[in-house]
Amino acid sequence: MTVAAAAQPTSSATMFSPRWIADHLSRWPLHIAVIGLTAAWMVPTIGLLVSSFRPFSGQATSGWWTAFANPTTFTISNYTQVLSAGTTNLGQAFFNSFMISVPATVLPVSIGAFAAYPFAWMKFPGRNGLFLALVGLLAVPLQLTFIPVLSFYVQHLHWTTNNLEATGIPGLPWVPLWLAHAGYGLPFSIYLLANFFRALPSDLFESAEIDGAGTLTVFFRIVLPLSVPALASLVIFQFLWVWNDLLVALIYVGGTPSVAPLTVNLAGLTTSLGQGSNLLTAAAFFSMIVPLIVFLSLQRYFVRGILAGSVKG
Amino acid sequence: MSSVTYDHVVKRYTADITVVKDMYVEIKDKEFMVLVGPSGCGKSTALRMLAGLESITEGEIRIGDRVVNNVAAKDRDIAMVFQSYALYPHMSVFDNMAFPLQMAHMKKPEIDKRVRSASKILGLDNFLSRKPRALSGGQRQRVALGRAIVRSPKVFLLDEPLSNLDAKLRGQTRIELQKLHRELETTFIYVTHDQVEAMTMGDRIAIMNAGILQQVGTPGEVYDHPANLFVAGFIGTPTMNFVPVTTSDSSAKASGFELKLPKAVPAGKGMLGFRPEALTDKPSDVSTLEMKVDVVERLGSDQFLYGQVGGDAVTARVDPRMKVEPGDTAKLGLDVRGLHLFDAQTETAFF
Numbered sequence: 001m002t003v004a005a006a007a008q009p010t011s012s013a014t015m016f017s018p019r020w021i022a023d024h025l026s027r028w029p030l031h032i033a034v035i036g037l038t039a040a041w042m043v044p045t046i047g048l049l050v051s052s053f054r055p056f057s058g059q060a061t062s063g064w065w066t067a068f069a070n071p072t073t074f075t076i077s078n079y080t081q082v083l084s085a086g087t088t089n090l091g092q093a094f095f096n097s098f099m100i101s102v103p104a105t106v107l108p109v110s111i112g113a114f115a116a117y118p119f120a121w122m123k124f125p126g127r128n129g130l131f132l133a134l135v136g137l138l139a140v141p142l143q144l145t146f147i148p149v150l151s152f153y154v155q156h157l158h159w160t161t162n163n164l165e166a167t168g169i170p171g172l173p174w175v176p177l178w179l180a181h182a183g184y185g186l187p188f189s190i191y192l193l194a195n196f197f198r199a200l201p202s203d204l205f206e207s208a209e210i211d212g213a214g215t216l217t218v219f220f221r222i223v224l225p226l227s228v229p230a231l232a233s234l235v236i237f238q239f240l241w242v243w244n245d246l247l248v249a250l251i252y253v254g255g256t257p258s259v260a261p262l263t264v265n266l267a268g269l270t271t272s273l274g275q276g277s278n279l280l281t282a283a284a285f286f287s288m289i290v291p292l293i294v295f296l297s298l299q300r301y302f303v304r305g306i307l308a309g310s311v312k313g
Numbered sequence: 314m315s316s317v318t319y320d321h322v323v324k325r326y327t328a329d330i331t332v333v334k335d336m337y338v339e340i341k342d343k344e345f346m347v348l349v350g351p352s353g354c355g356k357s358t359a360l361r362m363l364a365g366l367e368s369i370t371e372g373e374i375r376i377g378d379r380v381v382n383n384v385a386a387k388d389r390d391i392a393m394v395f396q397s398y399a400l401y402p403h404m405s406v407f408d409n410m411a412f413p414l415q416m417a418h419m420k421k422p423e424i425d426k427r428v429r430s431a432s433k434i435l436g437l438d439n440f441l442s443r444k445p446r447a448l449s450g451g452q453r454q455r456v457a458l459g460r461a462i463v464r465s466p467k468v469f470l471l472d473e474p475l476s477n478l479d480a481k482l483r484g485q486t487r488i489e490l491q492k493l494h495r496e497l498e499t500t501f502i503y504v505t506h507d508q509v510e511a512m513t514m515g516d517r518i519a520i521m522n523a524g525i526l527q528q529v530g531t532p533g534e535v536y537d538h539p540a541n542l543f544v545a546g547f548i549g550t551p552t553m554n555f556v557p558v559t560t561s562d563s564s565a566k567a568s569g570f571e572l573k574l575p576k577a578v579p580a581g582k583g584m585l586g587f588r589p590e591a592l593t594d595k596p597s598d599v600s601t602l603e604m605k606v607d608v609v610e611r612l613g614s615d616q617f618l619y620g621q622v623g624g625d626a627v628t629a630r631v632d633p634r635m636k637v638e639p640g641d642t643a644k645l646g647l648d649v650r651g652l653h654l655f656d657a658q659t660e661t662a663f664f
Binding site: 201203204206207208209210211212213217222225226 | 365417
């Protein structure tokens, strides 16, 4: 009786009866904790949003929460200034970020899938050793690779942004960055997908073998469709990481406005004396839109994919 | 439609792990052959070698006259139904059944025709657009069968296809499978650990234990004339009674009784076997057992008595009208036609 009442408080107890009130009060600590945590996490974002609608003078002298006292000072001038092509190049940077993020996501995920399949389902000598080495690569800090990789690009391949732009081939200046991001993303990509593939039931593969499906057919028609959750979560991980990355982009393509992504552009908006920081708030909010869309549209796969990839069976 | 021959087949994983030992069996065209044995006896491995999922260490497997040792699974003209059904979860029922035909590059209209005729046989017409997860266990099982049927293979391989079904459905499906076998007129090779399935479905049964083929025969043969102690104990529920005896010429002496054997055997130690139904409530002067009854089970159609004859545990299946209570001493007759005697050392049957 009590169990049923707790599970369905509204149906078993009449509204506002002592029982109904007790049932509802007992849930308050949980609700308060959840709402409190959510609010705490959202405060900086809300602060950023409010600040982005305040003039520079206001931002520099008082906290964002004081703005509500006289709402008349709210302005959209930060946004109009940031979005006007002449001052900040934000449109170009936005486009560059896309041009960097999409291939830098597709490459490691697709190559990772091709690599994960043999690790999971084909027998070849050295498989376990190679996989262990791969897992080891997860622990290598990527800062360690900047100097050797960059000097290889520049000294041996002569892949500087200037040289690559001079060829006139569109997209070519981003190739070093795409390859770098693919390299940094691959170990995790292969690791996650191999674990996911391995958890697929072996009967499916044997059945497909008897049905006459070759390795590639099995991969494209059975393994990939069944791995959509893992692939989606990997796409989110990688896309968010590349979109938000400043360091790797700065190192491999530099700050040339025609190729630099949003993050580099944002970092350049504000001077060391703090001028332009009003623009930064608007621009930062603007740059958040895309990750939010990607995350919200794929998040239901995200949770499922993490669970499915890490817990075997 | 084809015969299958296991010609002295051996499956060895390492030097000391041999799971199938020198297996020789000829399965006739259109026969329903059941491989049965306890888990780990090598029956599934034997089937998987025929399917092409495991390599053959020694010997030959022939389908018809063709040696298939080095033929790829897809070219062996076989179809297999897995215990887990192994349906492709992301494909509809139609696509599941069409998959092997698409792999064989069959034309669309022909695929459509075959899938529809198979789904008609199996009563799946109304489910063709559903995904496997929206089907019941029995329906999934039929889709797995359908995927095998559409290929019209020479040999059907079924690996414990009923073990994921509940008891009632299993009984129905057993009958449906037998009908299907008659309709398709194709060789069926069926692996199970359930001796009831083996007895009811098989034209012939091959009993395996510890990688060794023990006996091949019709259900009647293996029940009435088990080749050795293992087969005698494996086939039949409740199991056959085994009583250690000392034999001399043609009489056998157990701890609780002595009887004349129908055939002369060498003197020595032996194991006397008789099924519970060989005991009756009509004692005869030839062989009468005095059984101290411990437990009585009345099932309506049958009555099982569990007790002791001398120092040996014995089960009897007697007429339900016989009046017995636990603690009684029942006088039971033993039908000598149902007697088996096994060599105590080699465990092979004298008769």
